[in-house]
Amino acid sequence: DQQVKQNSPSLSVQEGRISILNCDYTNSMFDYFLWYKKYPAEGPTFLISISSIKDKNEDGRFTVFLNKSAKHLSLHIVPSQPGDSAVYFCAASRRGSGNTPLVFGKGTRLSVIA
Amino acid sequence: DSGVTQTPKHLITATGQRVTLRCSPRSGDLSVYWYQQSLDQGLQFLIQYYNGEERAKGNILERFSAQQFPDLHSELNLSSLELGDSALYFCASSERADRRGRHNEQFFGPGTRLTVL
Numbered sequence: 285d286q287q288v289k290q291n292s293p294s295l296s297v298q299e300g301r302i303s304i305l306n307c308d309y310t311n312s313m314f315d316y317f318l319w320y321k322k323y324p325a326e327g328p329t330f331l332i333s334i335s336s337i338k339d340k341n342e343d344g345r346f347t348v349f350l351n352k353s354a355k356h357l358s359l360h361i362v363p364s365q366p367g368d369s370a371v372y373f374c375a376a377s378r379r380g381s382g383n384t385p386l387v388f389g390k391g392t393r394l395s396v397i398a
Numbered sequence: 399d400s401g402v403t404q405t406p407k408h409l410i411t412a413t414g415q416r417v418t419l420r421c422s423p424r425s426g427d428l429s430v431y432w433y434q435q436s437l438d439q440g441l442q443f444l445i446q447y448y449n450g451e452e453r454a455k456g457n458i459l460e461r462f463s464a465q466q467f468p469d470l471h472s473e474l475n476l477s478s479l480e481l482g483d484s485a486l487y488f489c490a491s492s493e494r495a496d497r498r499g500r501h502n503e504q505f506f507g508p509g510t511r512l513t514v515l
Contacts, residue, residue: 288440318503327400327488328441373440379422383429383493383502385454388440 290389304360307374314376402507410513417476423491430472435486
């Protein structure tokens, strides 16, 4: 049973345009959501996160939107750059005493074309 | 550089063998997590240690075990290896003592690629 779903395995976007990566979750107990970027032969790198008490968080070119009623979040990258080409993982964690493990989606491979 | 180190980077072994993967967390981080990434799959949580104690267990096989030592480094032991155990194994760390109790992002090491032949 996949609790975090990224339904688009891949996405191609032209340089300078907006990239929108989507993620859905099923577990209502999740209260913290993260996006990670992964290049080949490297570990995932933390990108941006959002708490369930917010609906938007912005960091430079990256913005994450959370729609709790739809159990949906999205990552917007504006403007997209060739260096953004990577696999993006959506992850979620649930409230606990201290940090709890992350539940990951299967990832979306973003290709930014120059 | 995340500050999390993992050794070895690559490991090739045969079915039935036993291997040990090593992880050193970021300085000051108390939690260590192990994740497995098989082909075309997301990262699957295996086990978490916090300050030397097991805190959470995921889909970890009985053939696998882990521990966290007093210096906070961790080892993942995989035994009676099968072809299906071939995967990338990532270690992550989080939860510096001064931010304990709050959500913290996890920082990942570069991974160990295990190939079982």
